[in-house]
Amino acid sequence: MRFRAGRGCHHATGEVCVRGEALPPGQREAKGWPVSHYGPVPKFRADRWNLQVFGATATGEKHSWTFEEVTALPKATITADLHCASGTSTLGHEFFGVPASVLLELAPPAPGVTHVMAWAEYGYSANLRLADFTSERTLMATHRNGESLTAEHGFPLRLVVPHLYGYKGPKWLRGIEYMTRDRRGFWEERGYHNIADPWTGQRHSYQEGERPQG
Numbered sequence: 001m002r003f004r005a006g007r008g009c010h011h012a013t014g015e016v017c018v019r020g021e022a023l024p025p026g027q028r029e030a031k032g033w034p035v036s037h038y039g040p041v042p043k044f045r046a047d048r049w050n051l052q053v054f055g056a057t058a059t060g061e062k063h064s065w066t067f068e069e070v071t072a073l074p075k076a077t078i079t080a081d082l083h084c085a086s087g088t089s090t091l092g093h094e095f096f097g098v099p100a101s102v103l104l105e106l107a108p109p110a111p112g113v114t115h116v117m118a119w120a121e122y123g124y125s126a127n128l129r130l131a132d133f134t135s136e137r138t139l140m141a142t143h144r145n146g147e148s149l150t151a152e153h154g155f156p157l158r159l160v161v162p163h164l165y166g167y168k169g170p171k172w173l174r175g176i177e178y179m180t181r182d183r184r185g186f187w188e189e190r191g192y193h194n195i196a197d198p199w200t201g202q203r204h205s206y207q208e209g210e211r212p213q214g
């Protein structure tokens with residue numbers, strides 16, 4: 001077991017874990033920043049791109065931002081590790097972008113919203129409990145380590161949910177759907193765990209009965 005001072009995970013509640021391990025159980029550190037996703041890398045077209053918030057919004061209306069408008073939104077920096085459920089992790093990314101809290105303020109959910117679906121190009125999706133999306137470290141990243149995201153890593157916008165496995169963070173993010181009940185996303189429908197907490201090893205859907213779902 002390796003230890004690294006100052007590292008720790010954050011639960012959806014924002015509570016800091018007492019664990020000091022660098023890596024969640026069963027993970028090994030990958031060299032560099034490998035690219036991993038299903039399907040092709042989409043081409044970015046600024047004139048066709050938008051970010052939408054839809055579903056059960058407080059006003060009942062759909063919200064939409066152009067790329068220019070997203071660029072002008074308030075930004076923040078977080079340091080985060082990425083943990084792929086297949087067992088590799090990359091550590092210490094500095095992500096810069098729009099905190100989920102900014103979006104929640106600009107486009108608030110209706111009172112009955114319990115979950116969100118994060119949508120990407122080509123229909124990739126990941127469902128999150130509302131508490132995971134509203135976590136203070138959840139961020140829609142435009143930059144990593146001071147540079148614009150590359151196409152392979154999600155340019156122009158990528159969701160980062162540091163306290164969950166990587167499949168909960170769509171690259172090429174295009175939409176947030178507010179939901180009043182849970183629905184499984186792309187990998188969640190294909191045998192991956194609905195919650196995806198790396199610190200308790202929630203990789204597979206068959207584990208879902210094993211622990212309280214928080």
Ligand SMILES: Nc1nc2c(c(=O)[nH]1)N[C@H]1C(S)=C(S)[C@@H](COP(=O)(O)O)O[C@H]1N2
Nearest residue numbers: 035036037038084120124166167169170171
């Ligand atoms: N749109 C989209 N986003 C995605 C995926 C995908 O297949 N499509 N794969 C996810 C998975 S399983 C992981 S581990 C991370 C990998 O991110 P990286 O390629 O930047 O390392 O992207 C996530 N985001």
Ligand SMILES: [Mo]
Nearest residue numbers: 084085166167
């Ligand atoms: Mo992954």
